[in-house]
Amino acid sequence: RTTNFDFQQRVQLGVEAQIGERINISTNFNTEATFDFENRMKLEYRGTEDEILQLIEAGNVSLPLPGTLISGTQGLFGFKTQLRFGNTTMTNVFSQQRTESRTIDVQGGAQTTRFEIRADEYEERRHYFLAQYFRDRYDEALAHLPIISSNINITRIEVWVTNVGPATTNNRNIVALADLGEARPHNRNLITSNISRPTNQTNNLFASLEKSPARTMAEATAYLQTRPERFISAVDFETTENARLLNSNEFTFNPRLGFISLNQTIGADHVLAVAFQYTIVGDETVYQVGEFSTDINAPNTLLVKMLKSTETDPKLPIWDLMMKNVYSLNAFQVNPQDFRLNILFESEELGVSVGFFNEGVVAGQPIIRLMNLDRLNTRNDPIPDGVFDFIDNAATQGGTIQSSTGRIFFPVIEPFGSHLRKVLQDEALGDRFAFDSLYTTTRHRAQQFPERNRFVLQGTFKSAAGAEIPLNAINVPQGSVVVTAGGIPLVENVDYTVDYMLGRVRIINEGILSSGVPLRISLESANLFNLQTRTLMGTHINHRISENFNIGATFMRLSERPLTQKVNFGNEPISNSIWGLNTTYSTQSEGLTRLLNRLPFFNGTAPSEITINAEFANLIPGHSRRIGTAGTSYIDDFEGSKSAIDLKNVQTWFTASTPQHQTMPGRFPEGAPGTGLAFRYNAARLAWYIIDPLFTRMSSITPPHIRNDVNQRSNHFVREVLQTELWPTMQTPTGIPSPIPILNLAFYPSERGPYNYDTRSSPFSRGVGRDGLLLDPSTRWGGIMRGLQVTDFEAANVEYIEFWMMDPFVYNANHTGGDLFFNLGSISEDVLRDGRKSFENGLPVTAEPINVDNTIWGIVPTVQAVVNAFDNNPPSRQFQDIGLDGLSHEQEQQFFRTQFLDVIASLHGTGSMAYQMALSDPSSDAYHYYRGSNLDAEGVDVLSRYKRFNNPDGNSPTSEQSPEPYPTAATNLPNNEDINRDGTLNEAERYFQYRVSL
Template identity: 45%
Template sequence: MNRNKYLPGIVLFIGLAALSVKLFGNPNFPEHPYKYFFPDGKEHQEASPHTSYPSSQDTIPIEERYGDFLNNPNPNPFDLNDPPIIEHSVDYDPATGQYIISEHIGDDYFRPPTYMTSAEYMDYQAKKQEREYFNSLSGLGPAGSSTGRVDPIAKVDVKNQLIDRLFGGTEVDIRPQGNIDLTFGAEFSNVKNPSFTQRQQRQGGFNFDMAIQMNVQGSIGEKLKLSTNYNTQATFDFDNTMKLDYNTDAFGEDDIIKKIEAGNVSLPLRGTLIQGSQSLFGLKTEMQFGRLRLTAVASQQKSEQEEISLQGGSQVQTFEVFADEYDENRHFFLTQYNRDNYEPALKDLPQIKTLFTIQNIQVWVTDTRNATENIRDIVAIADLGETSRMTNTNPGFQPPAIPAFTDLNGKPLPDNNANPIYSALVQDRRTRTVDRAVNELKAPPFNFQQGRDFEKVSARQLSPTEFTYHPNLGFVSLNVNIQPDQVVGVAFEYSYKDSVYQVGEIAEDIPQNTDTTTQNVLFVKMLKSTTQPVDLPTWDLMMKNVYSIGAFNVSREDFKLDIFYDDPGEGKKRFLPETNLQGIPLLRIFNLDKLNVQNDPQPDGVFDFVEGVTINTRSGRIIFPVLEPFGKSLGSQFATPADSAKFTYSQLYDNTQFVAREFAEFNRFTIEGSYKSSVSSEISLGAFNIPPGSVRVTAGGQNLVEGVDYEVDYNIGRVKILNDAILNAGVPIKVSFEDNTLFGFQTKTMLGLRADYELNKHLTLGGTYLRLFERPYTQKVNIGDDPINNRIFGLDVNYSNDAPWLTNLVDKLPLYSTKEKSTITFSAETAALKPGHSKAINESTAGDKDKGGVVYLDDFEGSVSTIDLRTPFIGSNGWVIASVPQNDEQNNNPMFPESQRRDTTLPGVNRAYLGWFRIDPSLRGQGSDQGNPYTLPIRQQEIFPNFTPTQQFGDTYAQIFDVNYNPGQRGPYNFDVPGGTSFSAGLNSGGGIQ
């Protein structure tokens, strides 16, 4: 037993001893450290290159290399190469005519240099090249192995007869250019928001992104070309292009396959009835069988076909405006007087019956540009200068019973002295100070309400180019966009008969103080406040009878406008059916057709083009000569109240534009027409990045030549007519082009086949077949978005030949001689379209009878938006504290009489505590709450016994929304005394959420 205990130690000792003898018992180990390098003990002598000192312990002996690296390279493949710090160099010494072969470490020699004569060096180079040549024939690399280092950018020679025949050469050339940016990181956040669950409070993850911008040009031989441009940060899909082109046209006439293209391809066609496409992505093949040449394409279409028509260089544009699309917050009456006299003044067009003439006007808007010039602090007063329909309710600031100034009809004229407001403002100097104006106007004697009766803002005076005004009708039109929270104020002087009146203060009359602490404000008339209550008189100052048609500098020539009524189920009509106005055109009903072309009071069925009254040609806006064209003005002409309620759109004038659009059943009137833009040789296509070659221009049905008759800037989408004779001829010009679709949900697929048969060099027959179809994402599609499945067939013939006899015939005419070449060109084509739709929207009956395609006018099921009642967050879809229930007129709810005291803190005296929350599922039933039924997790089967869990493993727990109500604890906004958290309201307490 004891012997076996020490046996492992004895064996270990014997093994260590044997290893020591093996390692340190070599009798050939040199005593001198440089004995291997100088075996004779003579350090000055060069060691023989054939002397070796093998080690009997090494399986593969490692020997030192003697001589230079050219004549005596290391033959041992297991030996390591020289480290990079050792520099090898071969230098020519012109003094001795020899080559110096040296190895350096910095400025010191690693080995003694050796020398070669010129003849020896030439012999060395010849043997080296011969060795490399035979290695290349054997498939060996530079190092004598079959796996050498290959530059992926270098040209690769593939000397193969088959590849040479297929690709027209063996040279492979790939030229990439670009960059790749990698972003890798991590982003974590911990938001200590108690309304979030603990799991929602901790958010984060890894952030990995890669940006590639690469352009690759490649080729194999001369037949196959590759071109690609890829950018992961491209704005649109059409910015990334890829094309593989295989072309054999230049190599012979016997090849059947002439061209194969893949990627971004095009299908240009010569005809005018069937136009090809330049923006396709797919496969295109061209083949030739004798005189027949076939072109086939299968691709996805990435563009839409558009067309623009012009007449004499002027572009014809159409417009369609609905009744609810009036120009909002742009046009304002200056006072209620101007609004009330608007329709009477235009009763006898083209004469404007008024003596009201504006002499000077200044317009102010809230400064949102941080401008430094023409900036003033203004106080805009709603009732300044008004004589009727006052906004404020203060009895001391109402107009006098006997007006100070009246017109010829006895109506009071607007003026600063038309009511007591302006005189009171001037007498109280505190209202003029910028830091006290608001408080003084809110306090007695004014008792004005900010936002309703007045506004105090830092405003910018508009320049004369930023607004226009009608001097007689008294309205102003702004050329700048006004935001809903901006204030618009005005000050103006006008003349009536021989007197001049003023409303508001002109900036030059009230100089601005340089002292910043006592700056004075400017009192102006308020046209628009930060809020626009529809029940205030200022709401009516905004004109709702002006519509923009989207044109500028409209000319009267060829301008057309009409009004249509969309009769449900019957289409658009120019009259109102089944009413007493049935035989009257809508233009005449809306007072837009009272004159003829000579402006005589005789309707002619054409829109009355009266500058500044019915149309603003500079901004392209249509103005109705009535205040509420689709409201009271229309309703007053019906014979029965039923017709008035059916056709009028009164909600458009009694509510905001947003609310009025909810009554879509009354929005059935449209303003439609066309106009010509100004004559110009440049035509804007309204698109950018147009596919090159997709623009076609015809003049009078004749195709124009790009580069000769017109030129195209495809980047900005502009066509310039170079031939002035085309513009001067006045012939209709049509420009057709392809617009790359920026956004699309349906995939369009195009299949096409083009055949050209050349009977001879003068006569060619052609045929075309195209099919364009879409595949919808769902079987439910809205009307107008139904997927198409169209087919088009076409035939064409083209003949072109020289006609010298025509030249000879013309030469026989007297006084005429020509030597120009004459040609005869003839072309004819015909096409047929077979429209259809995708079978994916077909609907079948129980008997499998196909009923055809079905589209949805409205999908009420798809418009359902769910609101999770379990969400405790405060917000638009969350719960908030409920208001105190109010009593009704029948005294059905007398429990909370304090709810009527809204101007005090009494409504909340009986409010008890009520809290709502949702516990994180991971915290339910944890710790000391394991036995608490209010915090335990609840399985859905406990609530719905027939519920089947969708999870394969485990139970499905319900997400519980908890409400905690304590009638004895004081709730929020409860200011009852005494203080503390408890109160004794008893059964009269309450709380709620809504």
């Protein structure tokens, strides 16, 4: 144990102080402030009226300027001086700029925003049809907007998704079925009825599963895969444990068109399923697809309609249920007034974007009209007027836009694909212009055809009009907001007010709002994170000729220091200078008043005022010397173009399940359905680890026999590998090459792996010899698996697996070799294949077997996993930390006595090494830390110390349970078959396999 002082320093300080008559100090400091700009400090010295030195400020300062061409700034941190020479004043600053200047254009009280959306930027994994029936009739139903041609009304719906995180109260086990309610099922073995609409009776799928083992979560997958229809996981069905029922505020649905819109994008490897009821106009019958949570009691599974599976395969019919005709404007509460949308085509012949085709029967017709987005005029008469038909509530009633969420809904399902071909009426033109791959492949693959991606949605919209205008900034510096109306400056607190803390401008002059004059708001917003240094130097000289006549001159220089020596194109650090002159003259004129009085209906009594403002400014652009004299920026230096997924973390790897559905003869025969314990007969021991430096560097804790064994420490499988061995020319900051963390894989094909109960030769394996070693080791395998946060490889542009491998046969050049396989995709998490999720923290906390079931592999919990942690009571650890089989060492000897230990005894005798090894650890899952006094006493070598380091039985002992004076736990988390932590046991096997011959 290590003792450290924890001061927990917290300071919140606000000070206003005065020293004498001339020095003032003000500060506001808080150690728990979120951002730097919240802490402010200023030291001020003020001279007398007759002194040359009028003002010195240090800390948070500002430089207000009278002109508009050279604007002042408020958010500075540095030094400021003000000198006075008679009627001439000079203001100087040397500071860091901590704000950014920007402008906001507002018209009629609403901000105008331009948008440009390409055809491939549809909203992915957000909008889904409830069945193929609704997709097939979507175009027809919206052909005569604003009238919706549909006689269906969905009255009730439940939406289920894969639960991520702790279980909630709205969780159920579900079996999601792709062909449920489909009149044209994907599985040809299903029998259809004469019902064309989606119901549970449209085909025989629901009736065949209603009273079947599919009602039990543990049996559902195996039952469905062995039925005569041979259902395929992730294609025909998904079994999802603890699926979450969405609340009504997490989605919307269109009751007449039959689609749902999720508030959040669903994960690429998550399941989406529904159950719904609907009625038909003129028919009192209530039709239903799937089962509602109130229809079947838990823990029985619910049979529901699958809209999305864990796999993304455009060849499957379920791919068509995802809508690809919805585009987001990234705005809310879109105002229909002055909304403009046009669809442009990037013409190769004309070299510009145009809103029409110049060939075929549709030549000259606006593309927006061809897409059925312009069929009406402003009075909803069926007369196109060249303007987008703003028909609201598309997501809930049917239309072209959902203004509340800022989404465009095309009234056709494939606007740039099949629909475009249909309106062109020319196969050759369709081949030239249609973007079919946008709908037949994934979006990211379609983006690989830029010559097809030539359609753009372009336009403008306004946010909701009002007197209050958000600045999209917080903690705006005082006095930095300037508002002009038609170029005329407005007066703060007369025409408008500013909430500098919340970042809002409120127009209080109603005449300005009603006039519709364009407003421009200039402001400075504080940088939340000061990553780049900006230095501002400036001088302003003002000479007062008279009380009404001023002449000024200004010089300012703003320079930026780049974060790195290599800067990207468009982010070049500036070093700009600007200088200018300004003058102001104002006077009163009685003559002008008399002249104006000659006008009819005008009678002025007060003297008129004439004001003349004149400015001149010259900007001298430049760049920082740090990027060279000529200024060098990089379009792409390709050093940062590669983003890697590091796979070396030992803690993220777990014992692999047996690969299934192998196509090569003789490979993994035990992976076939229904093989029982034989599922792991060929699993040999595979250890994975990073060798602790204590074994390779001389220290007080290095075991003496290893410290004295230079050959062992120099062994290629033990020694450290330096960076310079792989990259000889690599330079390190310290000049000393660093060791590389090496993920070691040690395969022992003759030793039993975890949960291998192989005994005698069988169609699946060759059995165990008298010495306890696996026979015919060339037929054995060892594997590890892990979850990946990045599951959509196309979207992430994952292109290859890169790894360096030390020659595994460096000490045996005549070895026959082996094969290394990489499987990427959906991998079954069911290590002990029984359809039940094994997790240690679900086991009883005492010796009493409660809330558990027996399987062929041992004991599994019947409770739901709520949190991924052991029981808080330390004595309970011995009952939970016992591996995936749920059996302690003594329980393993009893549980596997008949089918394993007695068979070994009958083959080789109880005195054989085979029997003694099996008796000492029947499940071959006992854990041992790579350090230990017993290992030191026996003189165990480094590699052998890691053989049992990955075993799950006892790998999380508490500090009290540790047999050594130091911690010996491999992890503090319970072992769990739920590798990717999505709350369900994934059993699907659909992956790409790569073979590396060694």
